Amino acid sequence: MAERRPGAEPAVRVAADGRVLLSGDWTLRALSAGLPGLRAQLAQLPPVARWDFTAVQRLDSFGAVLLWHAWNRQWPATEGLADAQLRVIDRIAGSSGKLPASRARFGIVDAIVLLGGALLGFRGHALGFVALFGQIFLELAHVLRYPREWPLREVSANIHKVGVKAMPVTALVGFLIGVVLSYLSALQLKIFGADTFIVNILGLGIIRELGPVLVSVLVAGRSGSAMTAQLGVMRVTEEIDALAAMGISRGLRLVLPKVLALTLAMPLLVLWTSAVALLGGWVSAWVELDLSLGFFVQTLPAVVPITNLYIGLAKGAVFGFLIALIACHFGLRVRPNTESLSVNTTASVVTAITMVILADAVFAIATRSIGVPT
Amino acid sequence: MSAVPVVALHDIVTRFGANLVHDGLSLEIPAGEIVALVGGSGSGKTTLLRHIIGLTRPAGGTVRLFGEGLREGSIHERIARQRRFGVLFQQGALFSALTVGENIAFPLKELGVATAAELRDLVVLKLAMVEMEPEHAALMPAELSGGMIKRAALARALALEPELLLLDEPTAGLDPDRSAAFVRLIRSLHHELGLTVVLVTHDVDTLAALATRIAVLAERRIISFASLEETLKQDHPFIRRFFLGEHGRNALTRQGGNH
Numbered sequence: 063m064a065e066r067r068p069g070a071e072p073a074v075r076v077a078a079d080g081r082v083l084l085s086g087d088w089t090l091r092a093l094s095a096g097l098p099g100l101r102a103q104l105a106q107l108p109p110v111a112r113w114d115f116t117a118v119q120r121l122d123s124f125g126a127v128l129l130w131h132a133w134n135r136q137w138p139a140t141e142g143l144a145d146a147q148l149r150v151i152d153r154i155a156g157s158s159g160k161l162p163a164s165r166a167r168f169g170i171v172d173a174i175v176l177l178g179g180a181l182l183g184f185r186g187h188a189l190g191f192v193a194l195f196g197q198i199f200l201e202l203a204h205v206l207r208y209p210r211e212w213p214l215r216e217v218s219a220n221i222h223k224v225g226v227k228a229m230p231v232t233a234l235v236g237f238l239i240g241v242v243l244s245y246l247s248a249l250q251l252k253i254f255g256a257d258t259f260i261v262n263i264l265g266l267g268i269i270r271e272l273g274p275v276l277v278s279v280l281v282a283g284r285s286g287s288a289m290t291a292q293l294g295v296m297r298v299t300e301e302i303d304a305l306a307a308m309g310i311s312r313g314l315r316l317v318l319p320k321v322l323a324l325t326l327a328m329p330l331l332v333l334w335t336s337a338v339a340l341l342g343g344w345v346s347a348w349v350e351l352d353l354s355l356g357f358f359v360q361t362l363p364a365v366v367p368i369t370n371l372y373i374g375l376a377k378g379a380v381f382g383f384l385i386a387l388i389a390c391h392f393g394l395r396v397r398p399n400t401e402s403l404s405v406n407t408t409a410s411v412v413t414a415i416t417m418v419i420l421a422d423a424v425f426a427i428a429t430r431s432i433g434v435p436t
Numbered sequence: 437m438s439a440v441p442v443v444a445l446h447d448i449v450t451r452f453g454a455n456l457v458h459d460g461l462s463l464e465i466p467a468g469e470i471v472a473l474v475g476g477s478g479s480g481k482t483t484l485l486r487h488i489i490g491l492t493r494p495a496g497g498t499v500r501l502f503g504e505g506l507r508e509g510s511i512h513e514r515i516a517r518q519r520r521f522g523v524l525f526q527q528g529a530l531f532s533a534l535t536v537g538e539n540i541a542f543p544l545k546e547l548g549v550a551t552a553a554e555l556r557d558l559v560v561l562k563l564a565m566v567e568m569e570p571e572h573a574a575l576m577p578a579e580l581s582g583g584m585i586k587r588a589a590l591a592r593a594l595a596l597e598p599e600l601l602l603l604d605e606p607t608a609g610l611d612p613d614r615s616a617a618f619v620r621l622i623r624s625l626h627h628e629l630g631l632t633v634v635l636v637t638h639d640v641d642t643l644a645a646l647a648t649r650i651a652v653l654a655e656r657r658i659i660s661f662a663s664l665e666e667t668l669k670q671d672h673p674f675i676r677r678f679f680l681g682e683h684g685r686n687a688l689t690r691q692g693g694n695h
């Protein structure tokens with residue numbers, strides 16, 4: 063091997079007799095600094111020339127690829143090529159052009175394929191969701207038959223995680239929404255002198271509608287995404303396969319506890335958040351309209367029929383069930399790579415919130431004549 | 437070649453809670469050597485590699501790469517230094533969202549020096565170096581076998597033409613044929629480019645065929661850093677068990693011709 067001086071500048075020049083003299087280190091590190099200049103120089107060289115490698119100290123595969131492309135992928139006449147260098151270039155010569163350039167153009171056929179893919183994907187989601195829905199009930203039937211197999215620990219751990227730990231944030235958001243809603247309504251009501259109707263507005267609005275939807279949005283963002291991510295990572299790290307290999311049903315141990323826990327915890331969260339939101343509403347009403355707490359508490363049951371509370375709690379349970387089921391559905395669909403994990407987590411939250419709003423509309427139609435004082 | 441050691445570890449101390457992993461460990465690796473780092477499972481070999489590449493910081497002691505401290509210099513100098521070594525992680529650590537080809541092209545693309553056609557040729561070349569086919573470039577890491585993950589990760593480690601190659605158990609999970617091919621590849625790279633290689637291995641075959649020096653990590657220190665013959669002469673229980681147990685002896689006899 064030629065004697066090496068570290069960091070010798072790569073250079074190319076044409077000798078008087080038409081030979082191309084290469085010198086220095088033709089390595090990625092030495093080349094990257096002056097690369098544009100070298101490329102321009104290489105491009106201007108006469109097409110047929112003798113290439114002299116005598117002064118080349120080192121040649122790595124990047125240097126070789128650079129030369130090979132400058133030679134239009136054909137061996138020119140060379141001299142002074144060391145054995146090791148010959149092998150490096152030979153390897154490039156052997157592998158050049160074997161990987162076809164990827165097609166980047168987007169044609170009409172691609173558009174149709176894309177559309178078809180999206181439709182099939184939607185069908186796949188719908189089928190998968192229904193299958194998971196059915197599986198949950200089969201698992202439920204199973205544990206009802208064999209009560210010793212209840213995943214009680216998991217359910218309780220999940221209730222703690224999605225319910226208890228969510229209380230501070232739902233309370234904060236609920237309180238602030240209550241304050242804002244009450245303040246805006248109070249401004250209008252003052253104009254008409256209808257101050258006491260603030261209780262009706264807050265009671266009906268928060269207990270029946272705002273509480274459940276607000277909590278659902280928060281929980282979908284907070285717990286739904288966590289559920290999807292957890293199942294997704296378990297998929298990426300093959301933990302779900304490990305469970306299956308141990309004969310442990312993922313439906314029983316992973317999906318059922320999450321769905322049960324959220325279905326149980328959501329009504330309680332709705333109750334809690336609605337209460338705090340009403341408190342916030344009263345604080346605002348007290349400041350704006352000088353409404354006493356005693357009056358507020360006394361009037362509330364009189365103007366808001368108790369059915370509204372039941373509707374609110376039922377909504378909570380249904381929304382919780384939906385959010386958990388959607389989260390698990392997307393979590394189990396994650397393919398073992400990080401991109402799929404992020405796509406599915408996003409899809410989980412967006413779908414959950416959309417479905418909750420849709421379900422809320424269904425509730426509104428189904429209960430339109432119940433609990434509304436006329 | 438210059439006399440500055442490529443890797444210089446001095447008085448390294450590493451502690452995970454109450455678990456003291458390295459205690460006053462020192463090691464200097466001269467340029468152009470192929471060093472095999474051996475030691476029992478859990479003795480801190482991977483941790484040592486992570487110190488060398490600057491992913492973790494030892495509780496005490498200094499790490500110098502190419503004669504410079506790990507955190508010396510401006511941000512650009514530090515990045516330039518990091519591009520001088522290639523790493524093969526024990527679990528491969530391929531980017532799961534990219535195909536094998538994109539994984540290999542990724543560091544080169546970051547550097548922004550190669551054209552698209554050159555990149556494609558380089559990807560095929562690196563794949564060929566680790567005995568993979570051009571078709572494998574389109575596969576996702578999740579679709580590879582364990583040994584293929586190792587080889588693809590090695591191809592990625594070679595992408596930036598490193599001067600220093602750090603390999604964590606490169607031959608674990610490879611069949612004997614592929615291990616032999618790996619040995620040939622490292623030998624030819626070493627010959628062509630004068631690479632410095634640090635490889636962690638439990639495989640006496642690979643080690644005997646490849647290593648110019650052997651560093652033995654035991655008792656939280658490097659207890660020996662010498663050629664194979666000299667290492668074998670030492671009378672330490674770990675060295676005896678590692679090399680002179682039945683498997684080690686057989687491997688050494690098989691490789692006898694090379695040394």
Ligand SMILES: Nc1ncnc2c1ncn2[C@@H]1O[C@H](COP(=O)(O)OP(=O)(O)OP(=O)(O)O)[C@@H](O)[C@H]1O
Nearest residue numbers: 452455457475476477478479480481482483484526
């Ligand atoms: N992040 C960490 N936190 C706590 N302890 C750790 C951590 N990383 C490593 N350890 C501990 O440090 C010790 C050395 O680990 P290391 O992974 O370096 O071993 P190794 O020599 O590479 O083993 P193997 O040959 O099995 O790969 C082990 O006891 C391990 O438990």
Ligand SMILES: [Mg+2]
Nearest residue numbers: 481482526604
């Ligand atoms: Mg290790």
